[in-house]
Amino acid sequence: MELKIPRKWMWQFVMITCQRSTLCLLALFAACSENPASEEKVTVKASQPISDEDSWKVFYINDQRVGFSHSRYRVIEEKGSQVVIFQQDSHMELKRFGKPLSLELLMQTRESPNGDLLSYQFSIKNPPADPTISQGTVENGELKIDTSVANQVRQSKLKWQPTYHSPSYLERVFRKSPLKPGETQSFSILLPEHNQVTEVTLSAKKYETIELPDGSSDQCLHVVMQKSVMPGVNFDLYVNDGGAIIKESADFLGATMVGFQATEAEALRKKTDKQLDFSVQGLIKTDAVKNMHNTEKVVYQISLPEGDPAKLFPSSDLQQVKRRNEHQAEVTVFRAAVPKEFPESKVDAEYLSPSQFLQSDDPQIVKYAATAVQSETDPWKQARLLENFVYRNLKKKNFSTALASASEVARNMEGDCTEHAVLLAAMLRAQKLPSRVVVGFVYIPAVSSFVGHMWVEVFLDQRWIPLDATLGKGGIGGGHLKMSASSLTETAPAPLEIFLPILQSVGKLSIKVLDVSIPATP
DSSP states (O other): OOOOHHHHOOOHHHHHHHHHOOOHHHHHHHHHHHHHHHHHTTOTTSSSSOOOOEEEEEEEEETEEEEEEEEEEEEETTTTTEEEEEEEEEEEEEEETEEEEEEEEEEEEEEOOOOOOOEEEEEEEEESSOOOEEEEEEEETTTEEEEETTEEEEEEEEOOOOOOOOOGGGHHHHSSOOOOOOOOOOEEEEEEHHHHHHEEEEEEEEEEEOOOTOOEEEEEEEEEEEEETTOEEEEEEOOOTTTTTEEEEEEEEEEEEEEEEEOOOHHHHHOSSSOBOTTTTTTTOOOOOOGGGGGGGGEEEETTSSSSGTTTTTOSSSSSEEEEEETTEEEEEEEEOOOOOOOOOOOOOOGOOOOOEEEOOOOHHHHHHHHHTOOOHHHHHHHHHHHHHHHHHHHHHOOSOOOOHHHHHHHHHOOHHHHHHHHHHHHHTTTTTEEEEEEEEEGGGGGEEEEEEEEEEEEEEEEEEETTTTTTTSSSSOOOEEEEEEOOTSSOOOOHHHHHHHHTOOOTTEEEEEEEOOOOOO
């Protein structure tokens, strides 16, 4: 059967811009947009007046307007003390395979006039999926967090140090401690979209003249920002003499995402151009290969002019990586051997436990798993039956959702590759079969290209064996290139992190097929 992109091969390109639940390059991006004048007023003594202020940003990808953000401050009296309320709304509209995708991020923090975080609320809305909501309060040296995914609330705690800062701290730094070319400084801030603290490093480069969309220009200091939660990803900030970030930019799936300071009228101006569609931007053209997903072995030459591809693709028994030079690697992918023995799995509990994305204890998921396996007791046959169940029943494609949890998918039975993956992973765990999700590239026969993808691995016979519920073949051949994997538990790296290799390579990577081994026909 010919596989068509709109039916089988969906990658959440927007996952990197706005990932649901842990979430969102857009959030990281928009977090740079607080108004510096407002920040200065937040840090003054409580006896001095703090007036309400707001600021606006507009976002472009490859010169096409895709969204805006609105940041504002207000001061309230609470138990005889001033509390500074910071609010930020970010909106983005894109298309995926012609279908509209709407993303809305809402963040609110409560701080002392000196900038100490008291509490926060963060949500992301991506209709038709349920909103994901995170809220936390600082008490007795701890940040107590409640996270709601698919209307299920999970609690966690984060040790809170006095040196940690709220999400609105960034621009206060440029007003409080201006940088000069060649200087650097580091600090730690909360990323509410990740429920974790990250170290931020700012490196000042040189002064540059920045042109704004309205035709004006400003002399700005170019500052490169790096965050420990996103290794290898740089954000370019342009700061004027008043400490305002008037422009920011970052690589976005081979394109450039840029944010500019704007007026309210410009930010809210009705778009006249077409919505940006990412359905083909992430395609990596390669050689046409017949029956790629039935292969026993495929050898690839992978090149990355601006990096070392050997660092992006992990080696394993099913994927051997040989570094040819600093910009080229040879990757050999093998089909997994069918497991024959099933000793007790020696694997960490995180691969069997329910989580906020993989709710394997959800009654509907438990029911689906039992329906799929019936009376079968062989673990490998169970895994194949579960893969086939998701393949046959998750038919309605929804290109408007970034990343749904397994419970949402089980309720709606719609989605694309990520929804196939989270549902299958949860159903495997419901049957006491260890599972994890995998991110990488998959070959699309219809366009002879690779595209970002998510699939699943099940742990049997003391090894990880891949399954892909978008194919339903009872395993995979050599048409998948693995880059990262995750249990998607609360203690695992944030979902955004497993997609970082995609972010770092799309638009830069080239893939050439060197050799293909097809099983002999009986």
